[in-house]
Amino acid sequence: MRTHARALAALVAVALALLPGADGLPEPGDELRGRWVWPGGVPEVVTPYEQPAHDYAPGHRGVDVAVRGSEVVAPDDGVVAFRGTVVDRPLITIDHGGGLVSTLEPVESDLSPGDAVSRGAVVGTLAEGGHTPPGALHLGARLDGEYINPLALLGALERPILLPCC
Numbered sequence: 707m708r709t710h711a712r713a714l715a716a717l718v719a720v721a722l723a724l725l726p727g728a729d730g731l732p733e734p735g736d737e738l739r740g741r742w743v744w745p746g747g748v749p750e751v752v753t754p755y756e757q758p759a760h761d762y763a764p765g766h767r768g769v770d771v772a773v774r775g776s777e778v779v780a781p782d783d784g785v786v787a788f789r790g791t792v793v794d795r796p797l798i799t800i801d802h803g804g805g806l807v808s809t810l811e812p813v814e815s816d817l818s819p820g821d822a823v824s825r826g827a828v829v830g831t832l833a834e835g836g837h838t839p840p841g842a843l844h845l846g847a848r849l850d851g852e853y854i855n856p857l858a859l860l861g862a863l864e865r866p867i868l869l870p871c872c
Contacts, residue, residue: 742781742859743826745810745845746773749862752842755855767853768809768846770838776831778813778843780823781859789815795835805850806859810843812836 750772758765784802791797797811800823815830823829838844847856 742808742856742861743779744771744860745778745781745808746771746832746843747777747779748772748774749860751857751862752839755857757853757855768844769856770842770844773832773841773843777828778810778830778832779826780829781808781810781845781856782825784808784823786815786817786819786821786823786829788819789817793836796830796833798829800829807848808856809846809848811846812838813843 748771751769752772753766753770755769756766758767780800782800782802784800786798787801787807788799789797792811795812796814797809798813798815798817799807799809801807810829812833812835813830814833817823817829832841832843834840836844845856847854847859
């Protein structure tokens with residue numbers, strides 16, 4: 707019986723470690739889950755999110771999503787925080803309030819910092835540059851300065867559910 711209890715405890719520990727937020731990373735609250743619209747108009751992930759082991763480790767701090775046509779829309783209401791070129795790609799960053807920020811790249815835009823944007827409104831056009839494959843857009847999300855998986859905000863990341871045991 708002791709072996710069964712230890713095995714059950716180990717199973718519960720592993721399951722809890724897999725829960726969103728169990729790794730200490732910020733998680734969007736339930737009020738934000740599924741709130742965003744797909745900025746490329748297509749609910750298709752081309753390159754998934756890959757959480758780095760630490761702040762300076764390799765990873766993919768966002769998702770690359772397919773884009774229908776060339777227009778890119780704001781995933782949610784907010785205010786343009788930055789628009790410009792970083793290294794070799796144009797991008798736009800939107801502050802959605804409450805510590806939540808999105809970054810869209812490569813995107814050419816005529817908007818300026820301080821401009822208000824609405825969920826689903828066109829913020830620019832898909833450009834070239836960066837690591838994304840042709841026809842794809844990189845969508846990054848940060849909550850209180852920490853990268854999070856934007857799929858949770860798009861409603862495309864399912865929460866694990868613990869089922870009763872035995």
